[in-house]
Amino acid sequence: MRGVLELVLRVATLVFPIASMLAIGLGYGVKELVRPLRHPHRVFRALVANFVLVPLLAFGLCRLLRLEPSLAAGLMLVGTAAGTPFLLKLTEAARADTGLSAALLVLLVPVTVVYMPLVLPLVVAGASVDAIGVAVPLFTTLLVPLAVGFVLDATLPRLGARVRPIASSLSSVALAVLVGSTLALHAPSFRDLFGTGAILAAILLVVGAFAMGSLLASPGFDRRTVMGLGAAQRNIAAAIVVATQDFADPSTLVMVVMFSLIGLLLLFPIALTLRRHAPPRLPTPLHEGSRGASV
Numbered sequence: 001m002r003g004v005l006e007l008v009l010r011v012a013t014l015v016f017p018i019a020s021m022l023a024i025g026l027g028y029g030v031k032e033l034v035r036p037l038r039h040p041h042r043v044f045r046a047l048v049a050n051f052v053l054v055p056l057l058a059f060g061l062c063r064l065l066r067l068e069p070s071l072a073a074g075l076m077l078v079g080t081a082a083g084t085p086f087l088l089k090l091t092e093a094a095r096a097d098t099g100l101s102a103a104l105l106v107l108l109v110p111v112t113v114v115y116m117p118l119v120l121p122l123v124v125a126g127a128s129v130d131a132i133g134v135a136v137p138l139f140t141t142l143l144v145p146l147a148v149g150f151v152l153d154a155t156l157p158r159l160g161a162r163v164r165p166i167a168s169s170l171s172s173v174a175l176a177v178l179v180g181s182t183l184a185l186h187a188p189s190f191r192d193l194f195g196t197g198a199i200l201a202a203i204l205l206v207v208g209a210f211a212m213g214s215l216l217a218s219p220g221f222d223r224r225t226v227m228g229l230g231a232a233q234r235n236i237a238a239a240i241v242v243a244t245q246d247f248a249d250p251s252t253l254v255m256v257v258m259f260s261l262i263g264l265l266l267l268f269p270i271a272l273t274l275r276r277h278a279p280p281r282l283p284t285p286l287h288e289g290s291r292g293a294s295v
Contacts, residue, residue, distance in 0.1 A: 005185050012178040017141040017237065019097045019171035020085035024102045025149015026164040036103040042218055043107065049213045050082035050108055051115055057208050059123055065197035070247070073124045074255025075201055077242055080116050080123075083108030085142070086264070089175060090229045093271035095278035096228035097222040104230045109142055112235055116242065133245050138238055179264060182257060189254045202259040206232050206266050225274050233267055236260040 024033075037043055057078025062072040083105050091101040117131040149167075153160040193199055213231025217223045236256060243253040 002091065004184070005181050006082060008177060008228070009125070009181040012174045012181060013237070016171055016174035016178055017085045018145045018176060019167045020088055021142050021145040022149045023149075023164055023167040023171060024088065024098075024105075026160045026167065027144045027149075028099050028102060028155045029153070030150055032099055033103045036100055037107055042223075045216045045218070046104060046107060046227060046230070047111065049053075049209075049216045051111065051226060052271065053212045053216070054082070054205075054209045054231055054234075055079045055119065055123070057212070058205055061201045061204055065201050067201060068199055068251070069125065070249040070251035071193070071196060071198045071201075071245055071255045073249075074122065074147075074239075075205065075259070076124050076261045077116075077239040077252070077256055078236065079205065080112075080119050080233040081238040081242075082112050082230070083142075084233055084235045084237065085171070085229050085235050086175075086236075087226075090233060090267055090271045091226060093268055094225050094229065094274040096225040096229075096274070100222055101226045101230065104226055105142075106146070106228070108236070109138055112238055112276065114140055120186040120242070130245060133241060134223060137241055137248075141237070174231060180208055181260070182261065186254065186257050189250075190258055192251075193254065193258060198255055199262070201256075202250075202262045203266065208233075208262050210267070210270065221277065221279055225271075229271060233263055234259070236263075 055076070058075050061067075064074055067075065075079050085105070087101045087105055088098055091098050113131065113135040149164075151161070194253065210228045210232035214224045214228030217227035237257075239256045239259075240253065247253070
């Protein structure tokens with residue numbers, strides 16, 4: 001049974017980001033994703049929130065709560081990894097601008113690939129991160145499907161229009177399967193984390209990152225919502241890749257997985273609460289969703 005669950009989890013872990021990014025590529029043009037990134041000061045704020053403040057918060061929590069080295073390594077992995085398709089689902093739940101969240105994702109993923117190998121050895125003793133090992137899975141599961149969506153939408157728009165709702169629905173199903181199979185597989189391991197400070201550290205990192213992202217964003221519901229959720233929902237895929245490739249202690253991987261579940265348990269209710277304050281939106285075509293907003 002465990003072997004079946006592991007297979008299901010691996011498949012869902014691949015299907016979710018691929019389907020999510022394909023749907024983005026089919027729903028938004030390249031110019032619409034680049035447009036929000038044309039404001040340097042707002043891009044700078046996004047980078048500071050995700051690659052300076054959140055890692056510093058993670059590092060401070062490791063010291064303050066005196067986490068064991070393997071658990072501290074797991075927290076630093078998620079603290080230094082930004083940009084994930086989960087942000088799109090959170091943005092939808094909050095009824096915020098998904099085009100803006102997609103643009104933020106396109107900004108954060110390439111930076112994460114460069115940032116993690118440079119920073120982790122400085123803050124985690126004995127860490128040696130394979131940049132290619134991180135870049136390849138992120139490139140193939142995030143950027144390639146996005147590019148395929150762009151090309152398909154530009155060359156075969158009718159086919160793209162039929163494929164997009166299928167990809168969107170598939171990503172939702174994969175997300176549900178991903179969460180369920182993760183809980184079923186790792187729930188027993190989470191018991192070992194009680195009393196270590198790891199759970200408290202994860203909660204504080206999620207809440208603190210959301211607060212910092214929201215406060216650092218420019219005024220406006222969409223920008224504050226996307227920046228807050230984007231800073232709090234870390235790139236679990238990148239963290240898992242590094243945890244499995246470069247850390248022998250399984251507690252590091254358990255910490256990463258536990259953080260991902262706590263993030264979902266906290267951020268989806270936050271997104272649904274924010275939804276109540278979302279401004280009314282006109283029923284515009286999907287391609288117009290990101291116009292007028294910027295990171």
